[in-house]
Amino acid sequence: MKKKIFIGSGIILIAVIIVAALLFYPSIRFFTEKETVQVDHTLTLMLGGGGNSGIIIGDSAVVVIDTKMMGSSKDLYKLAKANAGLKPIIVVNTHYHSDHVNGNKYFKGDKIYIGNYNREFLQKNIEAENQPTDFVNDSLSINIGGEVIHLYNLGQAHTLNDLVVYLENHKVLFTGDLIFNHVNPVLKDESGARVTQWIKVLDIIINRWGNCTIVPGHGKVGGIEMAQSMRKYFVDMTTAAQYPTKEDQIKEKYKDWMKVLNMSSPEKTIKYIKMYETNK
């Protein structure tokens, strides 16, 4: 009898593991799988393996945008170092989330820029070995010879200080997590995520960089239509939060957008808006 129960629970456990693995498989791939795209001899993109990253090779320095997480961080570092040779490396973190900063530790001694969060906040939220070194209040331009890289602090949206990085000659904009391409965005109150602000920031991106190639924080590279869909997503979710009868129909529109583990979904976005954005 005991043996039967034991076998029975073993089968249930295996079934649970299989179902969980199937459910989370896209999310696991989302954080582990990566693809390297050499755009030309001065620009390489490393997509996935955490947030999307870029390596820009100038005559006098190399710039690395976002340093990923886990094993992908080291691969990014190796590629950047191989391209840099003796040139200095400058790192930019679009924001403080771990999947964008966890490889900072490999760039010891290099300048690491981030938005102007206060020090205490960063010390609380980023491990000591991954702390950035320099802050961007408003904007900063870096000429690395052959490319001018502009950093703009667009303020509070996905977090309290979101930077975008614009490559003037390539006409490429790295938006960090201000854009998730066909992925439900992650919203956390402790990060300072605010949907109303986020919509305003997306308007700035749409107006200012409408003709550029966009590298989103997660998902494939594309054009400005990604910023427009992201904006539409937030407007729709706000409508769903205000008018519950429309919720099912709106959720149906975004059924193809990926959910990240238990961190993001249309339901979570609607709940978040109800909690932090409406009735104010």
Ligand SMILES: [Zn+2]
């Ligand atoms: Zn993020």
